[in-house]
Amino acid sequence: MVKYTDDFKAMVVREYLEGTIGYERLAKKHGVKSNRQVRDWVNAYKKFGMEGLVRKKRDAIYSVQFKLDVLNFMKRTGASLADTALHFGLTNTPMVAVWKKKFLNGGAEALDNPKGRPVMSDKAKNVKKNQKPTQENEMTREQKLERENELLRLEVEYLKKLRAFQMDPDGYLEKHKQRYHSNSKKNSH
Template sequence: MYKKYGVEGLLRKKNNEVYSVQFKLDVLSFMKRTGASRTETALHFGLTNPPLISSWKKKFLEGGAEALDNPKGRPVMSEKAKNVKKKDRKPAQQNEMTREQELERENELLRLEVEYLKKLRAFRMDPDGYLEKHKQRYHSNSKKGSN
């Protein structure tokens, strides 16, 4: 590395350069085809970090070419996500439900709970009768879902 690039060849680059999947495959193919070492391959392709080739090889052997496409680190935030985050920053008063809305919501949840408990009690008292009574409804619903 020193002979080819001088002192800079011995220093690792601080900017985490992103290499394409095709470039990584070319490097691995060259190394396999020629039998070159990591260092020789790195010199040939101008890479200053030969162990990087080993990590590419490991990823390729474990997950194929798709595994080489997985970038490191946190993905870039999309514009849509940024906009959603900005909307969430609105004053807390707008996000809070009024007292009346909270009571309506609680009332609806209690109605659902009572209805569920009624059905559960009916099922426990007579499971076969309950299933027979509701068989037609469930049977027709399952037909609709399969079409």
């Protein structure tokens, strides 16, 4: 996947906003893979300013509940990936597609798996050095049950919110709109 610099995106958006050239011609002129990409940049800029064009650092962590809310919104409203991302203040549209794919393949539990390896503390590094290679660091039965319970709680909470949304979509969205915007601002720092 091609990654464009923030300055490049800003230049393309400025050129569009000058009004002399459309999405398709801009994409061709600058070698952007699709005019949809240019449109997404323009919409993000209009809604969030320059901050809308800046990719968030990879260490941004979103809760499983937030991811479920995003996916639920997209399913219920029929919003596109880009519109959903804009609604929740997410500047990385493909991330929503990744969440959707994970959810469809593995349910809510799949959304809880962080990308990559977890960072190892100094204490854990020392313990690992002293371990025999045959020993496995497996979760105890109790830990597995606690994790399963937490995931089930999240799923029940998700289903409750889904039902509330189905009964009154406009009221639900209005009630939770402020919370989503404040959550996305917290996660962007």
